Amino acid sequence: MSTLVSSSLASPLSLLQIETQFGDRIWRGDALGSSPDQVVSSGFNELDKALPGGGWSTHSLTELLLPAEGLGEIRLLNQSLKYVTQSGRNILLINPPHIPYMNAWENLHIDSRRILTVRACKPAERLWVIEQGIKSGAFGAVICWLSDANPQAMRKLQIIARTTASLVFLFRPVSAQFEPSAAPLRILLSPARRHTLSIRLLKRRGTPVVLPIYITLPQIRPFSSPVIPIPILAPA
Numbered sequence: 001m002s003t004l005v006s007s008s009l010a011s012p013l014s015l016l017q018i019e020t021q022f023g024d025r026i027w028r029g030d031a032l033g034s035s036p037d038q039v040v041s042s043g044f045n046e047l048d049k050a051l052p053g054g055g056w057s058t059h060s061l062t063e064l065l066l067p068a069e070g071l072g073e074i075r076l077l078n079q080s081l082k083y084v085t086q087s088g089r090n091i092l093l094i095n096p097p098h099i100p101y102m103n104a105w106e107n108l109h110i111d112s113r114r115i116l117t118v119r120a121c122k123p124a125e126r127l128w129v130i131e132q133g134i135k136s137g138a139f140g141a142v143i144c145w146l147s148d149a150n151p152q153a154m155r156k157l158q159i160i161a162r163t164t165a166s167l168v169f170l171f172r173p174v175s176a177q178f179e180p181s182a183a184p185l186r187i188l189l190s191p192a193r194r195h196t197l198s199i200r201l202l203k204r205r206g207t208p209v210v211l212p213i214y215i216t217l218p219q220i221r222p223f224s225s226p227v228i229p230i231p232i233l234a235p236a
Helices: 003-008 017-027 046-052 080-085 100-109 123-136 151-161 172-179
Strands: 060-066 090-094 113-119 137-145 167-173 185-191 196-203 211-217
Touching: 046 211, 060 151, 060 172, 080 090, 080 137, 090 123, 123 137, 123 151, 151 167, 167 172, 172 185
Parallel strands: 060 167, 060 185, 090 113, 090 137, 137 167
Antiparallel strands: 185 196, 196 211
């Protein structure tokens, strides 16, 4: 009996054996996490170095927390959104605060013909549109201005985001930083010098980033056509 028992109990693996067997599937908590998913470069070297995997991760939520609109948040996403449209995929905008001014987007080399805007007034409707937009697989990027979302809703969105290769950005108010969130990446944006954005990574897979990263935003060429005097969502 003792022989049977001793032979049926496997010896625990050593740390070296575990690392050899599982390789890059292991992540040490004191190291910057890598991303097993495809990533899309942000277009900013310093930011890419701080993002797990070296860019914006697909298959997951990214929360961008804003003290106010028009800080240059669209210009921050410029390179990744340009990549999406140049790859033949579409962009879904959900509840932008103003009517998107497509000339400004075109000046950033983002194909406006591939942008779809949806208005959803009620919080439940917004969440439903986000879910359907991600599930459809029709969009390379889903961007939503989301003021209210409880932890359960955020968890559900993250689970859905895991099912398809899309960039999912949620613009949320600064106050949301004190709420629990299932988003693997949470970033606080704030204005710095002219055309410069301060980026503080509040949550990422790996060690926290103590100091902010300063990003110089791309400049927009002067418009060749007059601006229509109505509220617009231009990449400020």
